[in-house]
Each structure stands twice: as C-alpha cells, then as structure tokens.
Amino acid sequence: MRITYLTQYFRTPPMGGGTRAYEFARRLVAAGHDVTVLTGLPPAGSAGGALPAEAAGARVVWLPVACDNRMGFRRRLGAFGAYACGAAARGRRVPADLVFATSTPLTVAVPAVAVARRWAAPVVLEIRDLWPQLPIDFGALRSPAARRAGFALERWAYRHADEIVALTPGIADSIRDRFPGASVHLVPNGADADVFADADARGAALRAREAWLGERPMLLYAGTVGLANGVDYLVRLAAALARHAPRACVVVLGTGNRRADVGAAAAAAGVLERNLYLRDPVGKEEAAAWFGASTLTVSTLVDLPSLQGSAPNKVFDSLAARRPVAANYGGWLTDLLVAAGAGLYLPPGDPDAAARALAGWLADPDRLAAARRAAAEVADRHFRRDALFSRFHDVLRDAAAPTRTATPTPSI
Structure with missing residues (x-):
C-alpha cells in the first residue's frame, strides 16, 4: 500500500x-x-x-x-x-x-x-x-x-x-x-525498550564525566520548556528539595519559549547551578544516558482541564529506561503509574509537600528498586x-x- x-x-x-x-x-x-x-x-x-x-x-x-x-x-x-x-x-x-x-x-x-x-x-x-x-x-x-x-x-x-x-x-x-x-x-x-536497553550503563558513564552530578540523586525533566509544560514548578520544587533532600538535584533537559523565564526564576531563587541545572536538548541516544543517570523522572503540566490526562513523550521514555515517574497532574496515566508502584503524584499547588514525598522515595533504595521493576512491567504490559x-x-x-x-x- x-x-x-x-x-x-x-x-x-x-x-x-x-x-x-x-x-x-x-x-x-x-x-x-x-x-x-x-x-x-x-x-x-x-x-x-x-x-x-x-x-x-x-x-x-x-x-x-x-x-x-x-x-x-x-x-x-x-x-x-x-x-x-x-x-x-x-x-x-x-x-x-x-x-x-x-x-x-x-x-x-x-x-x-x-x-x-x-x-x-x-x-x-x-x-x-x-x-x-x-x-x-x-x-x-x-x-x-x-x-x-x-x-x-x-x-x-x-x-x-x-x-x-x-x-x-x-x-x-x-x-x-x-x-x-x-x-x-x-x-x-x-515505550521503545530497545532504544533504552543500555540506559543504565550509559547513565553510569555520564555520571562519571559530569563532576557536578557524581552520585547525587537526580530528578530528570526531559522535554519542551513551553507554556503548557509549567516547568517553573520545578524551580519551586528545587528550592523545597534543598531543605528536605539537600543532596538531590533537578535537571531540565530541553528548550522552548519559557526556558529563559525558568532560568531567570531559578537564578532569583538561588537554585540555578546549585540543585537545578538547565541543559540543552539532545538526540535519543544521548537522552538514554540522561534517563539512565536519573534516579527518577519528573513530568509537569500547567493546571488546565484540557491537559489533564495528557501523555507526554518523556513519560514513555522514562518507562522504557525503567525509571519511575513523578507527575504534578492527574489523569489516566498518572493513575496507572501510581497504582502500579511505578510513580507518584506531586501536589501541583504544594511544592513543599512534593519535596517531602520525593525525599522519602530518595531515601528508600528498596522502594526505588521496586519502582524501577514496576516501570519496566508497565512499559512491557501496556506500551x-x-x-x-x-x-x-x-x-x-x-x-x-x-x-x-x-x-x-x-x-x-
């Protein structure tokens, strides 16, 4: 045809x-x-x-x-x-x-x-x-x-x-x-499991060459920094994480028409290049290294009815890389991840509560290991x-x- x-x-x-x-x-x-x-x-x-x-x-x-x-x-x-x-x-x-x-x-x-x-x-x-x-x-x-x-x-x-x-x-x-x-x-x-098959090894290599990252727990946002994405939420989250999980950092891997605003807000909050890092977007293979280096990933959206229940690409890449997802919006996909133990819901209006929840995950290696297994199972069963x-x-x-x-x- x-x-x-x-x-x-x-x-x-x-x-x-x-x-x-x-x-x-x-x-x-x-x-x-x-x-x-x-x-x-x-x-x-x-x-x-x-x-x-x-x-x-x-x-x-x-x-x-x-x-x-x-x-x-x-x-x-x-x-x-x-x-x-x-x-x-x-x-x-x-x-x-x-x-x-x-x-x-x-x-x-x-x-x-x-x-x-x-x-x-x-x-x-x-x-x-x-x-x-x-x-x-x-x-x-x-x-x-x-x-x-x-x-x-x-x-x-x-x-x-x-x-x-x-x-x-x-x-x-x-x-x-x-x-x-x-x-x-x-x-x-x-979820393209073949693309992310060696994400763990690539992630270890990336951590070895990025001195600022080292062994710090890392939350990865990989995607567009646009009006719909509400990435400014991560600035407030990073400020709260500095109190509840001081070693943790947030990486924003992407660009868009709100990136400069996010950078300015991060600088004003005192978190830019301290526990929030802005990096340019990369191709899929290099992205696999960033996903492999992440402890878990983050997906954010602004609070609009037409966006609830969305399914951003970054979530599926995270599942393919066997990484749990933290999302600040509800809907079918977030519900599925939370029920499976492959993710958690972050209150969109309360970054401090979100930081406390994340700190609990980051301090629990057994929970993270189980969440990685659950992410792989969700990817294989549904996507x-x-x-x-x-x-x-x-x-x-x-x-x-x-x-x-x-x-x-x-x-x-």
Missing part, C-alpha cells in the same frame, strides 16, 4: 524529541508499504547536518516551513498555514492508497483531505491534543469568531476522516461523546511499541479495505 504520512513534526532519533512518527513509519516500511512522509523543518541545529531524504526506508520530504515551541502563537499559526499549503501541493503529486495525518496542529486535516481527494484514498486522522479547546484554554483563540472557526474546523476534520486514532483515553472519550458517528481507536504513545503498532496497522488496513469493517479498539 502507498501511504502518504503527513506530520508537521517528524523527528529521527538523532534529532531528539518525539519519534512516534518515525517509529511507525519505519514499521510500515518493514510491513511492506511504500511510505512518503511530508513534514516541516526541524529546529535549527537539531538535525546535526543535512536533512535525510530517507529514514529507515521511508521517503522524507522536508517542506521549507519551520515551526517550534520557541515561536509565538501568531508565528506558529502562520507556519501551520504554510505547511498545510505546501503539503497539499506536494501530496497531490505523490500517488497514495491511504493518507495518514497526525496533529497537532489540527490544520493538518486540510492537506490530508485535499491529497486524499486527489487519489480517491481514505483518510486516517490521529489526534494528539484536543484542538481547538487547548488553544482556547491558553487564551490564543480569544474572539468568538476565532473560536467558532476552530470548532468548525474540528467538525469538518472528523467528518472527513474515515478513521480517527486518539492518543489518550480522554481524547477518545471526548470525540466519541461529541461526535457519536466517529470511528475512534485508542493507540497511546509507546510496547510493536504491540501498539500492530493495533495502529490494523486501523490503517481496515480503512483501506474495499469493505470497511473496522471496530473501535478497546481502552487500556
């Missing part, structure tokens, strides 16, 4: 960031499909050289559209529109038996439908965030007209999708509740990439079948 894969954010492992599209594209190729990825440019410098025209057998077309979290929302809206136009034009020149498009942004549905109509192909649409509710919650879509346009785009996109893939149970339930006729399948993010790809592949094949008989996939 000839598959056109639309994603504005395609990242190969050396680039770092979320690699779900890469992992699925390479497995589609291995399953015998002809895959063409139409994507935008990665952040400057992240590719480490020339952009590859092929990734694991999939052709990759890099449209000349840059978009990353360091941009303001207006610039990003412009980039969304430019990508939609470029992908529609290029996709109409690439024969396709199926078009798969993944958000965000939801505007990716526009070129997906245009390309699908050109080739009389079905459309499978993947929803990673609930748009337009998310930008509305952040105040990016303020006028009634903009909000109406956002919801009109959402209705249009779901109506034209033959199948919909949702990344979380909350997203799946929201779409099913509001659009009863939609065919929705839950395919959550995955093996190969098993999730099989579910995803079934959705695509059913969408392309002459007589479509797809049934929604079960919840976790």
Whole structure:
C-alpha cells in the first residue's frame, strides 16, 4: 500500500524529541508499504547536518516551513498555514492508497483531505491534543469568531476522516461523546525498550564525566520548556528539595519559549547551578544516558482541564529506561503509574509537600528498586511499541479495505 504520512513534526532519533512518527513509519516500511512522509523543518541545529531524504526506508520530504515551541502563537499559526499549503501541493503529486495525518496542529486535516481527494484514498486522522479547546484554554483563540472557526474546523476534520486514532483515553472519550458517528481507536504513545536497553550503563558513564552530578540523586525533566509544560514548578520544587533532600538535584533537559523565564526564576531563587541545572536538548541516544543517570523522572503540566490526562513523550521514555515517574497532574496515566508502584503524584499547588514525598522515595533504595521493576512491567504490559503498532496497522488496513469493517479498539 502507498501511504502518504503527513506530520508537521517528524523527528529521527538523532534529532531528539518525539519519534512516534518515525517509529511507525519505519514499521510500515518493514510491513511492506511504500511510505512518503511530508513534514516541516526541524529546529535549527537539531538535525546535526543535512536533512535525510530517507529514514529507515521511508521517503522524507522536508517542506521549507519551520515551526517550534520557541515561536509565538501568531508565528506558529502562520507556519501551520504554510505547511498545510505546501503539503497539499506536494501530496497531490505523490500517488497514495491511504493518507495518514497526525496533529497537532489540527490544520493538518486540510492537506490530508485535499491529497486524499486527489487519489480517491481514505483518510486516517490521529489526534494528539484536543484542538481547538487547548488553544482556547491558553487564551490564543480569544474572539468568538476565532473560536467558532476552530470548532468548525474540528467538525469538518472528523467528518472527513474515515478513521480517527486518539492518543489518550480522554481524547477518545471526548470525540466519541461529541461526535457519536466517529470511528475512534485508542493507540497511546509507546515505550521503545530497545532504544533504552543500555540506559543504565550509559547513565553510569555520564555520571562519571559530569563532576557536578557524581552520585547525587537526580530528578530528570526531559522535554519542551513551553507554556503548557509549567516547568517553573520545578524551580519551586528545587528550592523545597534543598531543605528536605539537600543532596538531590533537578535537571531540565530541553528548550522552548519559557526556558529563559525558568532560568531567570531559578537564578532569583538561588537554585540555578546549585540543585537545578538547565541543559540543552539532545538526540535519543544521548537522552538514554540522561534517563539512565536519573534516579527518577519528573513530568509537569500547567493546571488546565484540557491537559489533564495528557501523555507526554518523556513519560514513555522514562518507562522504557525503567525509571519511575513523578507527575504534578492527574489523569489516566498518572493513575496507572501510581497504582502500579511505578510513580507518584506531586501536589501541583504544594511544592513543599512534593519535596517531602520525593525525599522519602530518595531515601528508600528498596522502594526505588521496586519502582524501577514496576516501570519496566508497565512499559512491557501496556506500551510496547510493536504491540501498539500492530493495533495502529490494523486501523490503517481496515480503512483501506474495499469493505470497511473496522471496530473501535478497546481502552487500556
């Protein structure tokens, strides 16, 4: 089957960031499909050289559209529109038996439908965030007209999708509740155990060469430092940890449009380069070393209803590296980790209480060892990439079948 894969954010492992599209594209190729990825440019410098025209057998077309979290929302809206136009034009020149498009942004549905109509192909649409509710919650879509346009785009996109893939149970339930006729399948993010197989050894080597780290307990935040992520919480947490677990440190491995603010707040609080360290993002292999060096990892989000129940990439990388996760938000994933003993919930409004809870974990080697085993078990039982790809592949094949008989996939 000839598959056109639309994603504005395609990242190969050396680039770092979320690699779900890469992992699925390479497995589609291995399953015998002809895959063409139409994507935008990665952040400057992240590719480490020339952009590859092929990734694991999939052709990759890099449209000349840059978009990353360091941009303001207006610039990003412009980039969304430019990508939609470029992908529609290029996709109409690439024969396709199926078009798969993944958000965000939801505007990716526009070129997906245009390309699908050109080739009389079905459309499978993947929803990673609930748009337009998310930008509305952040105040990016303020006028009634903009909000109406956002919801009109959402209705249009779901109506034209033959199948919909949702990344979380909350997203799946929201779409099913509001659009009863939609065919929705839950395919959550995955843990790549093979990528993190030697994380412990890599972590030990990293600790040996980073004198400031040594044998200190380390909490790792690896990901975007943007408006939705609420990483300023970690500044307050680091200040509290200085009282309750003086040897512990927090590492923020990433960049984004709030990184400078986080650095300034950390300096003002007196924790920058003392027990909170800002480091630049790295590729997946180097990230494995940081995860392997961590005692546990941290995932933070701002307190908005549309973000509760999210499933950030960093959580799945942590599970693949056999590291427990501390999260300051609720929802299905946090509930699953806490119930399994693979994580803990941090009160979002009380960093001092969070620091006390973390100090208890850090002082208990047996609990940490059990939590690592639990993290590995959760990764294997619920989030093996190969098993999730099989579910995803079934959705695509059913969408392309002459007589479509797809049934929604079960919840976790």
